[in-house]
Amino acid sequence: CFGSNRDLDHASEFEMSDIFYFCRQGVESIMDDEVTKRFSAEELESWNLLTRSNYNFQHISLRLTVLWGLGVVIRYGFLLPLRVTLAFTGVGLLVVLTSIIGFLPNGRMKNFLSEQVHLMCYRICVRALTAIITYHDSENKPKNGGICVANHTSPIDVIILASDGCYAMVGQIHGGLMGVIQKSMVKACPHIWFERSEVKDRHLVAKRLSDHVEDKTKLPILIFPEGTCINNTSVMMFKKGSFEIGSTVYPVAIKYDPRFGDAFWNSSQFGMVNYLLRMMSSWAIVCSVWYLPPMTREEGEDAVQFANRVKAAIARQGGLVDLLWDGGLKRGKVKDTFKEEQQKLYSKMLVGTQEDRSRS
Numbered sequence: 001c002f003g004s005n006r007d008l009d010h011a012s013e014f015e016m017s018d019i020f021y022f023c024r025q026g027v028e029s030i031m032d033d034e035v036t037k038r039f040s041a042e043e044l045e046s047w048n049l050l051t052r053s054n055y056n057f058q059h060i061s062l063r064l065t066v067l068w069g070l071g072v073v074i075r076y077g078f079l080l081p082l083r084v085t086l087a088f089t090g091v092g093l094l095v096v097l098t099s100i101i102g103f104l105p106n107g108r109m110k111n112f113l114s115e116q117v118h119l120m121c122y123r124i125c126v127r128a129l130t131a132i133i134t135y136h137d138s139e140n141k142p143k144n145g146g147i148c149v150a151n152h153t154s155p156i157d158v159i160i161l162a163s164d165g166c167y168a169m170v171g172q173i174h175g176g177l178m179g180v181i182q183k184s185m186v187k188a189c190p191h192i193w194f195e196r197s198e199v200k201d202r203h204l205v206a207k208r209l210s211d212h213v214e215d216k217t218k219l220p221i222l223i224f225p226e227g228t229c230i231n232n233t234s235v236m237m238f239k240k241g242s243f244e245i246g247s248t249v250y251p252v253a254i255k256y257d258p259r260f261g262d263a264f265w266n267s268s269q270f271g272m273v274n275y276l277l278r279m280m281s282s283w284a285i286v287c288s289v290w291y292l293p294p295m296t297r298e299e300g301e302d303a304v305q306f307a308n309r310v311k312a313a314i315a316r317q318g319g320l321v322d323l324l325w326d327g328g329l330k331r332g333k334v335k336d337t338f339k340e341e342q343q344k345l346y347s348k349m350l351v352g353t354q355e356d357r358s359r360s
Contacts, residue, residue: 008186011260020231022346026115029304046233050146064341068346074130075281075283076281077284079130079281080277080280080281083128083129083130083280084128084280086124086125086127086128087125087128087280089124089150089278090121090122090124090125090127090128091121091181093119093120093121093124093343094118094121094122094181094184094185095118095119095180095184096183096184097117097185097188098114098117098118098184098185098187098188098189099123099184099188101113101114101187101188102184102187102188103281110188111217113188114166114188114189115166115189117188118162118166118185118189119162119163119165119166120161122162122163123163124331125163126157126159126160126163128280129156129161129279129280129284129285130283130284130285131159131163131284131285131286131287132285132286132287133155133160133163133164133285133286133287133288133289134287134288134289135164135289135291136288136289136290136291137290137292138164138291139289139291140250140291140292140294141164141250142165142167142220142250142252142291143220143248143250143294144216144217144218144219144220144222145213145214145215145216145218145241145247145248145289146213146220146221146247146248146249146250146294147209147213147220147221147223147242147245147247147249147250148161148167148220148221148222148223148249148250148252149223149224149225149238149242149249149250149251149252149312149314150222150224150252150253150254151224151226151232151235151254151315151318151320152224152226152228152229152230152252152253153229153230153231153232153254153256153263153264153265154256154265155265155272155275156228156263156279156285157224157254158222160254160287160289161222161252161254161289164289166189166219167219167221167222167223168189168190168191168192168212168218168219169185169191169192169193169219169222170191170192170193170194170209170221170222170223171192171193171194171202172193172194172195173193173194173195175305184261188245189219190212190218190219192209192212194208202241204245205241206241206302207243208244209242209245210246210247213245213247220250221242223242225236225238225241225242225243225307225311226239227239229264229265229267230264230265231264231266232254232255232256232258232263232264232320233320233321234315234320234321234322234323235311235314235315235318235320235321235322235323236323236325236326237323237324237325237326238307238308238310238311239307240303240304240307241303242263243297243303243304243306243307243310244303246285246297248294248295248296249295249296249306249310250292250294250295250296251292251295251310251313251314252289252291252292252314253289253290253292253314253317253318254287254288254289254318255288255290255312255318255320256285256286256287257286257287257288257321259286260282260283260284260285260286261279261282261283261284261285261286262282263279263285264286271348282308288316292313292314292317292319295310295313301328308324312358319327323353
């Protein structure tokens with residue numbers, strides 16, 4: 001390769017200084033990369049009286065210790081039982097009432113009752129989290145026959161959005177309590193549930209979604225294209241599937257305030273029940289929701305470009321970092337294509353011009 005400080009018109013022998021850049025990049029990635037830190041809770045600037053992160057200093061201030069103890073009594077002795085009661089009430093009413101509505105013939109009355117029941121039950125569940133939500137630009141709310149896409153931080157994203165409007169949910173069929181809820185919901189509203197064997201069939205999924213959006217009487221579909229929960233500091237790669245259908249896309253940006261309670265679900269650290277208990281024992285869930293203007297695919301734009309354009313708009317509105325990395329890195333290995341891109345970049349730097357090196 002060429003020496004870093006020599007005439008680029010003449011080849012030179014390899015110099016030790018040529019590897020310094022790669023060593024620095026490797027060390028920086030090990031110490032602090034921009035991807036893996038998105039899969040853990042955001043660090044707070046100040047203590048919010050929720051956790052004792054360092055028990056070695058628990059006696060540094062008697063006043064703070066007493067204040068924290070009072071907070072524990074209030075949160076677990078008063079707020080948690082009240083919130084659990086509200087949660088069971090909301091879920092119970094949702095299962096019972098949607099099952100009853102399912103016996104009604106299809107028509108305007110059934111759709112009206114279904115929407116009212118869903119809104120009522122979701123709003124009860126929102127109260128169970130003491131969620132304080134500010135909705136912006138409601139004139140851009142998703143309309144029937146469209147697809148609503150949003151950044152994904154937590155399972156409660158669904159409740160946050162559904163308490164302000166009705167959506168058709170998309171997801172895999174589960175067992176247990178979640179399965180009972182799904183079966184009762186689909187009786188009253190045309191949600192889209194897939195069997196485990198069907199989820200990997202991209203053509204079947206696309207057809208089900210396409211058939212739904214073509215019917216303008218059906219509710220807009222709610223999709224989280226990231227496919228996993230991110231800690232609300234960034235937006236990661238959107239899967240292109242929901243952008244291939246050709247329907248109008250309604251972007252929504254969700255931004256939580258972690259000072260009163262961290263809504264991020266670190267599924268590798270907490271199970272669903274443990275996570276919900278943490279949410280219900282926090283002070284409150286405070287968030288802002290922005291409804292962005294509807295977007296459609298432009299002429300000559302493919303699904304990936306469209307997805308990136310929508311993602312950039314959501315990140316810009318929510319004050320989030322726009323990342324190209326796949327959220328699937330949370331559990332899976334790095335794809336070979338990502339490695340090849342880095343290898344191409346490094347090869348250009350090694351054999352390129354000094355201008356290429358300085359730009360990199």
